[in-house]
Amino acid sequence: MPRRYDPGRRQRIIDAAITVVGERGIAGLSHRAVAAAADVPLGSTTYHFAGLDDLLVAALRQVNAGWLADFARWVDGLDPAAPLADEVARLVAATLAGDRSRVTLEYELYLAALRHEAVRPIAAACLDEMADRLGRRIGDLATARAVVAFLDGLLLQYLLTGRPFRPAALRDGLAGVLGAPR
Amino acid sequence: MPRRYDPGRRQRIIDAAITVVGERGIAGLSHRAVAAAADVPLGSTTYHFAGLDDLLVAALRQVNAGWLADFARWVDGLDPAAPLADEVARLVAATLAGDRSRVTLEYELYLAALRHEAVRPIAAACLDEMADRLGRRIGDLATARAVVAFLDGLLLQYLLTGRPFRPAALRDGLAGVLGAPR
Amino acid sequence: MPRRYDPGRRQRIIDAAITVVGERGIAGLSHRAVAAAADVPLGSTTYHFAGLDDLLVAALRQVNAGWLADFARWVDGLDPAAPLADEVARLVAATLAGDRSRVTLEYELYLAALRHEAVRPIAAACLDEMADRLGRRIGDLATARAVVAFLDGLLLQYLLTGRPFRPAALRDGLAGVLGAPR
Amino acid sequence: MPRRYDPGRRQRIIDAAITVVGERGIAGLSHRAVAAAADVPLGSTTYHFAGLDDLLVAALRQVNAGWLADFARWVDGLDPAAPLADEVARLVAATLAGDRSRVTLEYELYLAALRHEAVRPIAAACLDEMADRLGRRIGDLATARAVVAFLDGLLLQYLLTGRPFRPAALRDGLAGVLGAPR
DNA sequence: GATGAATGAGAATTCATTCAT
DNA sequence: TATGAATGAATTCTCATTCAT
Numbered sequence: 001m002p003r004r005y006d007p008g009r010r011q012r013i014i015d016a017a018i019t020v021v022g023e024r025g026i027a028g029l030s031h032r033a034v035a036a037a038a039d040v041p042l043g044s045t046t047y048h049f050a051g052l053d054d055l056l057v058a059a060l061r062q063v064n065a066g067w068l069a070d071f072a073r074w075v076d077g078l079d080p081a082a083p084l085a086d087e088v089a090r091l092v093a094a095t096l097a098g099d100r101s102r103v104t105l106e107y108e109l110y111l112a113a114l115r116h117e118a119v120r121p122i123a124a125a126c127l128d129e130m131a132d133r134l135g136r137r138i139g140d141l142a143t144a145r146a147v148v149a150f151l152d153g154l155l156l157q158y159l160l161t162g163r164p165f166r167p168a169a170l171r172d173g174l175a176g177v178l179g180a181p182r
Numbered sequence: 183m184p185r186r187y188d189p190g191r192r193q194r195i196i197d198a199a200i201t202v203v204g205e206r207g208i209a210g211l212s213h214r215a216v217a218a219a220a221d222v223p224l225g226s227t228t229y230h231f232a233g234l235d236d237l238l239v240a241a242l243r244q245v246n247a248g249w250l251a252d253f254a255r256w257v258d259g260l261d262p263a264a265p266l267a268d269e270v271a272r273l274v275a276a277t278l279a280g281d282r283s284r285v286t287l288e289y290e291l292y293l294a295a296l297r298h299e300a301v302r303p304i305a306a307a308c309l310d311e312m313a314d315r316l317g318r319r320i321g322d323l324a325t326a327r328a329v330v331a332f333l334d335g336l337l338l339q340y341l342l343t344g345r346p347f348r349p350a351a352l353r354d355g356l357a358g359v360l361g362a363p364r
Numbered sequence: 365m366p367r368r369y370d371p372g373r374r375q376r377i378i379d380a381a382i383t384v385v386g387e388r389g390i391a392g393l394s395h396r397a398v399a400a401a402a403d404v405p406l407g408s409t410t411y412h413f414a415g416l417d418d419l420l421v422a423a424l425r426q427v428n429a430g431w432l433a434d435f436a437r438w439v440d441g442l443d444p445a446a447p448l449a450d451e452v453a454r455l456v457a458a459t460l461a462g463d464r465s466r467v468t469l470e471y472e473l474y475l476a477a478l479r480h481e482a483v484r485p486i487a488a489a490c491l492d493e494m495a496d497r498l499g500r501r502i503g504d505l506a507t508a509r510a511v512v513a514f515l516d517g518l519l520l521q522y523l524l525t526g527r528p529f530r531p532a533a534l535r536d537g538l539a540g541v542l543g544a545p546r
Numbered sequence: 547m548p549r550r551y552d553p554g555r556r557q558r559i560i561d562a563a564i565t566v567v568g569e570r571g572i573a574g575l576s577h578r579a580v581a582a583a584a585d586v587p588l589g590s591t592t593y594h595f596a597g598l599d600d601l602l603v604a605a606l607r608q609v610n611a612g613w614l615a616d617f618a619r620w621v622d623g624l625d626p627a628a629p630l631a632d633e634v635a636r637l638v639a640a641t642l643a644g645d646r647s648r649v650t651l652e653y654e655l656y657l658a659a660l661r662h663e664a665v666r667p668i669a670a671a672c673l674d675e676m677a678d679r680l681g682r683r684i685g686d687l688a689t690a691r692a693v694v695a696f697l698d699g700l701l702l703q704y705l706l707t708g709r710p711f712r713p714a715a716l717r718d719g720l721a722g723v724l725g726a727p728r
Numbered sequence: 729g730a731t732g733a734a735t736g737a738g739a740a741t742t743c744a745t746t747c748a749t
Numbered sequence: 750t751a752t753g754a755a756t757g758a759a760t761t762c763t764c765a766t767t768c769a770t
Contacts, residue, residue, distance in 0.1 A: 025296075025297040026209075027209060027297070030742075030743060030744080031743075031744065031745085032742080032743070032744090041751080041752055041753060042752080042753060042754095043751065043752040043753055043754095044751070044752075044753095046744080046745065046746090047750085047751065047752080051744080051745090052743095052744070052745095104296050104297075107293065107296055108293070108296060108297070110293060110338060110342060111290065111293035111294065111296065113342050114207070114286055114289060114290050114293070114341065114342070115207035115208075115209065115290065120342060120344075123342045124342050124343040124344070127339055127342060127343055128343065142351055142354045142355035143355055145339070145355050146332070146336075146355035146356055148335070148339070149332060149335030149336040149338070149339050150328075150331060150332050150335055151335065152334070152335035152338060152339070153330070153331030153332055153333065153334040153335030153336075153338075154328075154331045154335075156293075156331070156334055156335070156338075157309055157327070157330070157331050157334070159296060160292075160295050160296070160302060160305050160306050160309060161306040161309055161310065162302075162306070169324060172324045173324035173325055173327055173328035174328055187733085187734090187768095187769055187770075188733085188734080189733095191733085191734090212759080212760065212761080213760080213761065213762080214759080214760080214761095222734090222735095223734075223735055223736065224735090224736075225734075225735050225736060225737085225762095225763095225764090226733085226734065226735075228761075228762060228763080229733070229734070229735085230733090232762090233761080233762080234760095234761070234762090389660075389661040390573075391573060391661070394763075394764060394765080395764075395765065395766085396763080396764070396765090405730080405731055405732065406731080406732060406733095407730065407731040407732055407733095408730070408731075408732095410765080410766070410767090411729080411730060411731080415765080415766090416764095416765070416766095468660050468661075471657065471660055472657070472660060472661065474657060474702060474706060475654065475657035475658065475660065477706050478571070478650055478653060478654050478657070478705060478706070479571035479572075479573065479654070484706060484708075487706045488706050488707040488708070491703055491706060491707055492707065506715055506718045506719035507719055509703070509719050510696070510700075510719035510720055512699070512703070513696060513699030513700040513702070513703050514692075514695060514696050514699055515699065516698070516699040516702060516703070517694070517695030517696055517697065517698040517699030517700075517702075518692075518695045518699075520657075520695070520698055520699070520702075521673055521691065521694070521695050521698070523660060524656075524659050524660070524666060524669050524670050524673060525670040525673055525674065526666075526670070533688060536688045537688035537689055537691055537692035538692055551748060551749075551754085551755090552754085552755080553754095555754085555755090576738085576739065576740080577739080577740065577741085578738075578739080578740095586755090586756095587755075587756055587757065588756090588757075588758095589741095589742095589743090589755075589756050589757060589758085590754090590755065590756075592740075592741060592742080593754070593755070593756085594754090596741090597740080597741085598739095598740070598741095
C-alpha cells in the first residue's frame with residue numbers, strides 16, 4: 001500500500017477531528033468520520049489515539065491554543081486610553097465576524113467540559129489563562145475574571161439568539177455596565 | 183401486561199428525560215435510557231415524542247421554566263437601594279449554593295442549543311425572557327441584556343473551574359466593573 | 365370531537381392509500397401514513413380495514429378500475445383502418461404523457477402480485493380483462509394477449525430506462541414486428 | 547468467537563441476499579435476514595454493504611448476469627431460418643420450464659427498479675444489453691427492443707396469471723403478431 | 729361506534745474496538 | 750508497524766395491532 005512513511009499523519013488526524021467536530025459537533029466525532037476526513041485508513045486513528053477521548057482532548061487542546069492566541073493578541077493590543085467597553089465590543093465584533101463554526105466549536109468545548117472529566121481541565125485552563133493574561137495587563141485579576149465571564153456570556157448570547165450584531169447597541173449595554181475607561 | 187391506562191405518562195417521560203440528562207449528560211440521552219428511567223416500554227417514548235429532539239425540547243422547556251421562576255423571584259426581590267453588583271452576587275451565590283447538578287443540567291441543555299437547531303429557539307427565548315424581565319424592572323433593556331450575559335458567563339466559569347465560590351471575591355470583581363448603585 | 369358523521373370516510377381512506385403508495389411505493393404503505401394523508405385519526409384506518417392487506421387490495425382494485433377504463437376507451441376508439449402498430453403507439457404515448465406516478469403505481473401492482481397471494485388475482489384479472497376486451501374487438505384472443513404483453517413490456521421499458529418517448533422510433537419498432545394493418 | 551478470517555464472506559452475503567429475496571421477496575430483505583442466511587453476525591452485512599440498497603444492487607447485478615448469460619445463449623443459438631415467433635416461444639418455454647422462483651426473483655428485482663433509484667440503472671442496463679445483443683444479431687435495434695419488450699410482457703403475464711404454458715397457444719399469438727420469418 | 733394511547737417486535741445504521749494479517 | 754475486516758452492542762425510529770375509554 002502507498003504512504004508508508006507519513007510523518008505529520010498524527011497532526012492531520014487531529015486537524016480532521018477538529019473539522020469533524022466543527023461540522024457535526026462533539027456528538028458526531030467518530031473514528032470513522034475522522035479517518036474519512038483525514039483520508040487515512042480507519043485503523044490509523046485507533047493506532048495513533050488509544051481511545052476517542054484522547055483524540056477529543058488533542059483536538060480541543062489545539063482549538064484552545066488558537067483561541068488563546070487571538071485573545072492574547074487582543075490583550076496586547078488593548079488601548080489603555082480607550083474605554084474597556086469599546087475594547088470588549090471590538091473583540092466580540094471581530095470574533096463574531098470570523099468563522100462562526102470556530103466560535104461554536106469553542107463553546108462546545110465548554111459544553112463537553114461540563115460532563116467529560118478529561119475535558120474539564122482544558123476548559124478551566126483556558127478560562128484561567130484568559131483571566132491571567134488580562135489581569136496582568138490591567139493589574140486586577142478579579143476584574144479580569146469578570147470581564148472574561150462577560151465576554152463568554154455575550155458571545156453565547158449572540159450565538160444562541162442569532163441576534164444581528166450591532167456594535168452600537170452592544171457598546172451601549174457594555175458602557176451602561178462597565179462604566180468609565182481605566 | 184398490565185398498566186394499559188396511564189395518564190400522566192407523557193409528563194413522567196419528560197421527568198425521566200431530565201433525570202437521565204442530569205445523570206449522564208445529553209450524550210447519554212436515549213430512548214432506552216429514558217424508557218428505563220420512566221419505567222415504560224421503549225415504544226412508549228417514541229410514541230409520545232416523535233424524535234429524540236422533541237423530547238429534548240420538552241425537557242429543556244421544563245427546566246427553563248424552573249430557572250425562570252427562580253430568576254423572576256430574584257428580579258422581583260431586587261433592592262433598588264443596593265448596588266446591582268451585590269444583587270448579582272447574591273443570585274450567583276444562591277444558585278451555586280443550591281443543587282449543583284441542577285445548574286449543570288441547565289447549562290448543558292442551554293449549550294446544547296449551539297448544535298440542536300430545534301433547541302435554539304427555546305434557549306433564545308429563555309435569554310430574552312430573562313433580559314425582558316430584568317429590563318422592565320431596571321428600565322433599561324440593553325443593560326439588562328448585559329447583566330444576563332454576565333450572569334451566564336459567571337455561572338459557567340464557576341461550574342467549569344470548580345473554583346470555590348467566594349462572595350467577597352466575586353463582589354469585588356463585579357464592583358470593579360459594574361460601578362455604582364442605581 | 366368533531367366529525368362524528370362522516371360518510372365517505374372509507375373512500376377517503378382508500379384515496380389516501382393510493383396517494384401514499386403513489387408517493388412512497390407499496391413498501392411505504394402504513395396505517396399511520398394513510399391516516400395522516402386522509403386526515404383521519406389513526407384508529408380509523410384500522411377500524412375500516414381489518415388489516416393492511418385489505419387496504420392495499422382496496423386501493424389496487426380502484427387503481428385498476430381506472431386503468432381499465434382508459435384501456436377500454438382506447439379499445440372502443442380503435443380505428444379498424446389504421447395499423448395496429450400505430451394504435452398501440454398512440455396508447456403508449458398517451459399513457460406516458462399522463463401522470464407518471466400513476467403508471468408506476470400500475471406496475472407496482474404487478475410487483476406486489478408476484479409475492480402477495482391476495483393481490484395476484486387482481487393483477488391477473490386486470491390482464492385478463494384487457495385481453496378479453498381487445499380480443500372481442502379484434503376477434504382474436506391469442507393475438508390480443510400478445511398485444512397486451514407487448515404493451516406491458518413497452519411501458520415497463522420506458523419507465524425503467526427513462527428513454528425519451530419518440531413516437532416515430534416506437535412505431536418503427538412496432539411496425540417491424542406487428543406487420544400490416546388488419 | 548471463532549471465524550475471524552473469512553475471505554469470500556462478501557460474496558456469501560450476496561448469495562444469501564438472493565436467497566432471502568427469493569424466499570420472502572424484496573420486502574423481506576433485511577440485514578437481519580441476510581445475516582442469518584449467510585451465517586454471519588449482523589454487523590458484518592452492514593460492514594460490507596453501507597446500506598440495504600447497495601446489497602440490493604449487488605444482488606440484482608448478479609441475478610442479471612445469470613439471466614443475460616441465458617439470453618445470450620439463446621441469441622447465439624437463433625436459427626436464422628426459423629420464424630422469430632418460434633424462437634421467442636422457445637425461449638419463453640425454456641425460461642418457464644426452469645426454476646420458477648428464479649424467474650419470479652428476476653422480475654421482482656427488475657420491477658423493484660421502479661421505486662429504487664439506485665436499482666434503476668442496473669435494470670436499464672440489463673434491458674439495453676438484451677436489446678443490443680439481439681439487435682446485433684438480427685441487424686435491427688428497434689425491432690430488437692420491441693422483441694425484448696414482448697418477452698418481458700409475456701413472462702410477466704405467465705407469472706401473474708399462472709396460466710399454464712401452452713407452446714401452441716403462445717406461438718399462435720406470436721405468429722399473429724410477429725409475422726413472417728426473417 | 730370510534731379513538732388514540734399503548735405495546736413489543738423489528739427495521740436500518742453507526743460505532744468503538746479488537747485482532748489476524 | 751500498520752491496516753482494515755470483523756464483531757456485537759447500542760442507537761433511533763417505524764409500525765401493525767390491541768384495547769381501555
